[in-house]
Amino acid sequence: MLSRWCHERKKEWPFGKWVFEEDYHITLQFLGDCSHGQLESIVSALEAVAGKERPFTLTIRGIGTFGRLEQPRILWAGVAGDLERLRHLQQQVTTNLAPIGFPPEDRPYRPHITLARKYQKNDFITRQAGQMNPWETDESAWEAEEIVLYETRLGQQPMYHPISRFRFP
Template identity: 40%
Template sequence: MKKHYFLAVPIEEKQRMILQNWIHNHKSSLPFKSWVHPEDYHITLAFLGDIEQHSKLIELTKRVNETLKNDQQFEISLKGIDVFGKAESPRILWAGVEHSVSLNHLQTRIVKACEETGFQLDRKPFRPHITLARKWNSVQPFIKFARLDEVFNDQPSPSLVSSIHLYQTNLDQIPKYEAINIFPLKRK
């Protein structure tokens, strides 16, 4: 079984708990086929796909270390729940984050490091999000309930981005994402 790799921001425990609490309160009315394990919550910066050459991972690790050597930690906050896909039958339920210049800048630089290492990346615009569930699984259409996009406005939820992880996907395990390299950011 091929393994896929990606670079991502891991989600801190306190934000995972906020998301889990929201899911606990709404899951019965949201029949998605699969729910993401809380330890797998992350914000993807660059999806690398299958990597057949170990030397490419070594080169990427060096380049990402160099790219991040002066980057400082920063905070992000949860903002809303939304979907990707057809309105009546979405493929992804996700939690968003407040706009962050630091996060956007970091993602741009990570993509550049990956491309300089020879990776062909998807060039869709960056939409930072945390996937919560996949594949609507009901004959009834999905109905976007009131305030879906304002779910976390009443709860302060800043979280520290203190590292970037290089993850490997293990489809036969739960949780399925394994951090095979951690790139720490400097403390302020």
């Protein structure tokens, strides 16, 4: 559904890069480079966080952008549903990873799914995109049941490769 919607927009919205369907995700915390020792600690911390969670429902809701209104750097799909649980999960992840060397970001957490990057012209109609909500039904709902730790492999499709999965009990 999300992929189909993006495919239809590619013809009218010239973004430099559209995200590969298998790379859609909601980031809890970006880690960047980490050592082997840190990786072991990250896995332990995420196992502990996931062990205290239970599945919850999320949906896709609305479209938005980050960056300049007429030339956004990111096109995203919004997230709705049990956002309180999602924010709690994100807070637990950042709290547990801070002692390992990954402090939380200074900016507020804004859960979203990145769809495209780097709009190529100077005429993007943000208001039109922001008013769109192509997913009015429960068709977009899914159960968040796990945390996935990804490794980024630039230049590959998919770009994000799972290192570990941490299922909620």
